[in-house]
Amino acid sequence: MVESQGINYQIEHTPEAAVLILNLKPEQTIFIRTATLAARDVSIQIGKIIPTDDLRMTEGFSSHSYLSINEVQAVKIPGSLYLCPDILGDIKYYQITPERGIIIQIFSFLACGNNVQLRLLASSMIKQFSQRDSFFFHLVGIGELWASFYGNIQEILVEDNYLIQVSYLVAFEDTLSYEIKSLKGLDSQGLHSGNLGNYNMFFHFQGRGKLWIQSRYRYAFLDFFAPFIH
Numbered sequence: 001m002v003e004s005q006g007i008n009y010q011i012e013h014t015p016e017a018a019v020l021i022l023n024l025k026p027e028q029t030i031f032i033r034t035a036t037l038a039a040r041d042v043s044i045q046i047g048k049i050i051p052t053d054d055l056r057m058t059e060g061f062s063s064h065s066y067l068s069i070n071e072v073q074a075v076k077i078p079g080s081l082y083l084c085p086d087i088l089g090d091i092k093y094y095q096i097t098p099e100r101g102i103i104i105q106i107f108s109f110l111a112c113g114n115n116v117q118l119r120l121l122a123s124s125m126i127k128q129f130s131q132r133d134s135f136f137f138h139l140v141g142i143g144e145l146w147a148s149f150y151g152n153i154q155e156i157l158v159e160d161n162y163l164i165q166v167s168y169l170v171a172f173e174d175t176l177s178y179e180i181k182s183l184k185g186l187d188s189q190g191l192h193s194g195n196l197g198n199y200n201m202f203f204h205f206q207g208r209g210k211l212w213i214q215s216r217y218r219y220a221f222l223d224f225f226a227p228f229i230h
Contacts, residue, residue, distance in 0.1 A: 113143025
C-alpha cells in the first residue's frame, strides 16, 4: 500500500491486468472516471458530476460514460473503491504540480485528486480518423493522477525534438509544445488495414518534459481479428 498526499492506494495484478484500489479516509474526496468503477464499499458516496471546460462542444457525444467524471467521497467512515481500466495493461501514479500539468488520453484517465482542474481538449485532425481518440484531458493544479496503459509503460524524457505515433501516446507534460502531422514518405493506405486508426499521424514534440507511451495499441488488436469475424 502506498500513501500519496494522504490518499492510500494499491495497484494490483500489474502489469498484465492492473487494478487500482483507492482507500479513502473519512471526508477524503477524489475525482474518478465513472466508467472504470468496478466496486466500492457502502461508505463510499458517488457525488456530483465534475464539469470540464469545453464539454459543450461535443453535444450528444459528451454524454458517453467514459467522459463522465464524478466526485467520490468517504462520508463518515473509511472505505475503498476499485477502478478497472477499459483495457488490459498497467497503471501509473503521477504527481501534478503547479509548474507541470499533464495532458492525457481520456481512455487512460482513472482518477485524480480533488484539487486538480480538468479541461477537455480535442484534436480535429485526429477526429477525422477516430473520434474517441481525439479527446484529451488537460489536468492542472496540484494533486494525484492515476492513469492506465494498454500493455506496459515506457517513460521518455524529451530534451529537444521527438516524434510519437498518435496511437501509442498516452500522456505528456504540458511543458512540451507539440503539433500533429503526417510524415512524408509513409503511405497511410499501405500501413493501415482497418478504419479505426491512423498509422501515419505523429505528435511532434519540442521542449523539455516527460511523456508516456504504451506498448500495445487496441485498434491494431482489433484489426488483427477483423478478417476472422464474419
